[in-house]
Amino acid sequence: MNRVWVRQLLGVLRLELRKSFxxxxxxxxxxxxxxxxxxxxxxxxxxxxRTAVHHSLGEDSMIFAGIFEFYYLRMxxxxxxxxxxxxxxxxxxxxxxLHYYFLTPMRRELLVVGKxxxxxxxxxxxxxxxxxxCFLTIGRHFGPAYSDFLWNGPGMAQLAWYVAVTxxxxxxxxxxxxxxxxxxxxxxxxxxxxxxxxxxNPFLPALLKKISVIFYLKSLSPVEVPVPGPLAxxxxxSDPTPAWLAVPGLVALxxxxxxxxxxxxxxxxxxxxx
Numbered sequence: 001m002n003r004v005w006v007r008q009l010l011g012v013l014r015l016e017l018r019k020s021f022x023x024x025x026x027x028x029x030x031x032x033x034x035x036x037x038x039x040x041x042x043x044x045x046x047x048x049x050r051t052a053v054h055h056s057l058g059e060d061s062m063i064f065a066g067i068f069e070f071y072y073l074r075m076x077x078x079x080x081x082x083x084x085x086x087x088x089x090x091x092x093x094x095x096x097x098l099h100y101y102f103l104t105p106m107r108r109e110l111l112v113v114g115k116x117x118x119x120x121x122x123x124x125x126x127x128x129x130x131x132x133x134c135f136l137t138i139g140r141h142f143g144p145a146y147s148d149f150l151w152n153g154p155g156m157a158q159l160a161w162y163v164a165v166t167x168x169x170x171x172x173x174x175x176x177x178x179x180x181x182x183x184x185x186x187x188x189x190x191x192x193x194x195x196x197x198x199x200x201n202p203f204l205p206a207l208l209k210k211i212s213v214i215f216y217l218k219s220l221s222p223v224e225v226p227v228p229g230p231l232a233x234x235x236x237x238s239d240p241t242p243a244w245l246a247v248p249g250l251v252a253l254x255x256x257x258x259x260x261x262x263x264x265x266x267x268x269x270x271x272x273x274x
Contacts, residue, residue, distance in 0.1 A: 062223065077169045113262070123170035
């Protein structure tokens with residue numbers, strides 16, 4: 001990559017980071033990231049005022065694992081990535097500002113990469129910090145016992161994996177939705193289809209399970225959460241993908257989708273009248 005491309009890429013990054021963090025349309029994404037932290041902090045403060053704790057540290061750890069899988073992976077990060085990445089191009093088309101980028105002497109592949117990296121940075125900052133804060137506060141009312149769990153037990157290793165899975169979720173879903181924003185006039189329709197597919201994953205045959213992002217993310221999660229209630233009998237059990245295969249697999253999937261998005265951008269024509 002020559003110096004001109006590097007300067008152009010950094011210029012797109014600066015502009016898009018400002019838009020990602022300061023956009024008025026993205027206020028609800030901040031709420032998605034803040035909601036579990038508010039709940040875990042409330043739990044900490046409420047339990048700290050009680051004279052006796054009626055649950056164990058292991059239960060709090062399992063509760064966070066449930067929050068991470070059913071809220072962060074299936075809702076918070078998913079919808080956050082829909083909001084951040086699908087609007088990278090579609091939002092500018094609606095605001096009739098995309099042509100300013102297209103009129104500059106810059107390869108459109110660089111534009112796609114710059115916007116994608118800015119979206120990944122915004123999503124990771126919001127949701128990785130949210131997951132880390134939620135993990136660190138949910139058991140804080142146990143005092144020294146929780147500190148011992150973090151520093152002398154499996155706590156910090158679990159936290160590292162939760163943050164890593166969050167980053168990979170932002171990378172994977174980000175690539176999916178930046179492509180959706182380029183291919184579809186209404187990205188919400190493919191986003192709804194992807195959501196249905198991802199949430200049906202536990203009930204799909206073992207081969208179909210692997211055609212999803214959530215399967216690999218669950219394989220990397222440090223604490224397994226069983227499917228509750230009568231739905232458990234419908235779950236198809238399959239061996240999780242090992243980390244050495246799941247991590248490069250997700251990265252490779254993101255690169256393939258991003259490459260296709262870059263090729264799509266090369267042939268994209270602006271029609272603000274649509």
